Amino acid sequence: MKPLNDVITACPPSGIRRFFDIAAEMDDVISLGVGEPDFVTPWRIREAGIYALEHGYTTYTSNAGLPKLRRLICADQAARYGAHYAWDSECLITTGVSEGLDLALRVLLNPGDEVIVPEPCYVAYEPCVRFAGGVPVPVPTRWEDDFAVDAGRVAEAVSPRTKAILLGSPANPTGAVQPRSSLEALVALAQERDLYLVSDEIYDRLTYEGRHTCLGAVPGARERTVVLGGFSKAQAMTGWRVGWICAPEAIAQLCVRVHQYTMLCAPHVSQLAAVEALEHAEDDVAAMVADYDRRRRVFVKGLRELGLDCPEPSGAFYAFPSIRRSGLDSETFAERLLHEHQVAVVPGNVFGPSGEGHVRCSYATALPLLEEALERMGRFLTSLA
Amino acid sequence: MREILELLERDAHLSHDTIATMTGLPVEQVAAQVTQWQASGVIRRYTAVVDWDRAAATGEDSIPEIVTAFIDVSVAPARSVGFDDVAQRISRFPEVRSVYLVSGGHDLRCTVTGHSIRAISDFVSQKLSTIERVQATATHFVLKAYKRDGVVFAEPEPDHRLRVTP
Numbered sequence: 001m002k003p004l005n006d007v008i009t010a011c012p013p014s015g016i017r018r019f020f021d022i023a024a025e026m027d028d029v030i031s032l033g034v035g036e037p038d039f040v041t042p043w044r045i046r047e048a049g050i051y052a053l054e055h056g057y058t059t060y061t062s063n064a065g066l067p068k069l070r071r072l073i074c075a076d077q078a079a080r081y082g083a084h085y086a087w088d089s090e091c092l093i094t095t096g097v098s099e100g101l102d103l104a105l106r107v108l109l110n111p112g113d114e115v116i117v118p119e120p121c122y123v124a125y126e127p128c129v130r131f132a133g134g135v136p137v138p139v140p141t142r143w144e145d146d147f148a149v150d151a152g153r154v155a156e157a158v159s160p161r162t163k164a165i166l167l168g169s170p171a172n173p174t175g176a177v178q179p180r181s182s183l184e185a186l187v188a189l190a191q192e193r194d195l196y197l198v199s200d201e202i203y204d205r206l207t208y209e210g211r212h213t214c215l216g217a218v219p220g221a222r223e224r225t226v227v228l229g230g231f232s233k234a235q236a237m238t239g240w241r242v243g244w245i246c247a248p249e250a251i252a253q254l255c256v257r258v259h260q261y262t263m264l265c266a267p268h269v270s271q272l273a274a275v276e277a278l279e280h281a282e283d284d285v286a287a288m289v290a291d292y293d294r295r296r297r298v299f300v301k302g303l304r305e306l307g308l309d310c311p312e313p314s315g316a317f318y319a320f321p322s323i324r325r326s327g328l329d330s331e332t333f334a335e336r337l338l339h340e341h342q343v344a345v346v347p348g349n350v351f352g353p354s355g356e357g358h359v360r361c362s363y364a365t366a367l368p369l370l371e372e373a374l375e376r377m378g379r380f381l382t383s384l385a
Numbered sequence: 386m387r388e389i390l391e392l393l394e395r396d397a398h399l400s401h402d403t404i405a406t407m408t409g410l411p412v413e414q415v416a417a418q419v420t421q422w423q424a425s426g427v428i429r430r431y432t433a434v435v436d437w438d439r440a441a442a443t444g445e446d447s448i449p450e451i452v453t454a455f456i457d458v459s460v461a462p463a464r465s466v467g468f469d470d471v472a473q474r475i476s477r478f479p480e481v482r483s484v485y486l487v488s489g490g491h492d493l494r495c496t497v498t499g500h501s502i503r504a505i506s507d508f509v510s511q512k513l514s515t516i517e518r519v520q521a522t523a524t525h526f527v528l529k530a531y532k533r534d535g536v537v538f539a540e541p542e543p544d545h546r547l548r549v550t551p
Binding site: 290 | 551
């Protein structure tokens, strides 16, 4: 047989997968390893989805997505962040940010183009760059700096082949929110070196210390920035697979072109549920965000009381404590914690080399379970001493 | 401050320490505020939401059946007191769990609990209906409770998430 695709064959499976396989086999596991809300989609949104099914909204929509949804998204971005996009030419609905990221990279990259990816970062960033024919260039960030991206280090990584910078803020796995000064420095660098910016803003609503900055609204960024957003996190709609891209018309229209041939459209029912989410679910979102914030405070305080250094996670729903004082590497720590005390966390190194020495803990988990997990982690750390 | 009340209304078990952590307020301030609310009657008392049907279904003899009824009461208002005196008089009976003045076809809506339909019927015919200026009553027995005080009594939905996801 002839060999299969070289790029895909060479891409290793996600390090998270191995932990999933172990954890799935065990009983009485408290999982802090889940990258999605523990809330079920708010009832009014589910009910809108049921209504859509009952009334036969089971067809394709236009490739770019329902005009009503695109109007709502653009109005929301403008009101919330001052990011202005034309709904009919600069916005399209995707099947989640995952598809949005794939579209953006395919549209931006030619074979061999380099994309700077600050790490630790979401596990899909580097593979998606490769699948689009690009070459990811990781740039480390440090927990001592709260994982702020240092534009100086990024500038050092820029080569004649560099095409774009790919950034997630608030970030999975660190919970870090990029300070506005870092974003402005990256925009200045992008202008100077003529780079595109791809901004994964799926956690935009989950910020706990100050408001989110939409990269597309930072002065000078708009013409070269692709903003990716969606409904999975704040509206607890992961399984509906609905997200969006806002970008300058030239980029957005090429994204629609790929999308129309590969995906055709996002699910109609999910788009209608997303309309309900934007029109009527603001109180539900606010209540969930407030709950995450309370859990965050309790959980981070608990980690610190266990003696783990934990940078302040000011967004998303992850804490990324340092486990260096345990004397173990991330993989061993996570594996032993799971086997010996039935708590699942994700080793930080799967998110990039700078994640080594950390574990990702999701606090999208009910408070009593978080407290029990902290107790078990405490027993684990004591057993190591 | 409002957040503290909302948290306690949802879970009265929360310690002052936990509330302080959750809200970012100093624990002394939380404690002082809660004490003041208790003194001033903003916080009336701390209770548990009990699903009595489920308790009875455990089959323990010591858990009696509880019957609940909503009773609508029509009252002739009186000068200067309106409905207040009759409402307060009804409120004093321990089997009366709540009393509201409402709009619509009747004036007061009461919730009454007892150990049998007969006990509630007796209460309505002998106590409630005989209060002066009570003109009519309409009794609705509760057949099944689905949700009370914001708590859904159905089985919670299981967590469908995978154990570890990106």
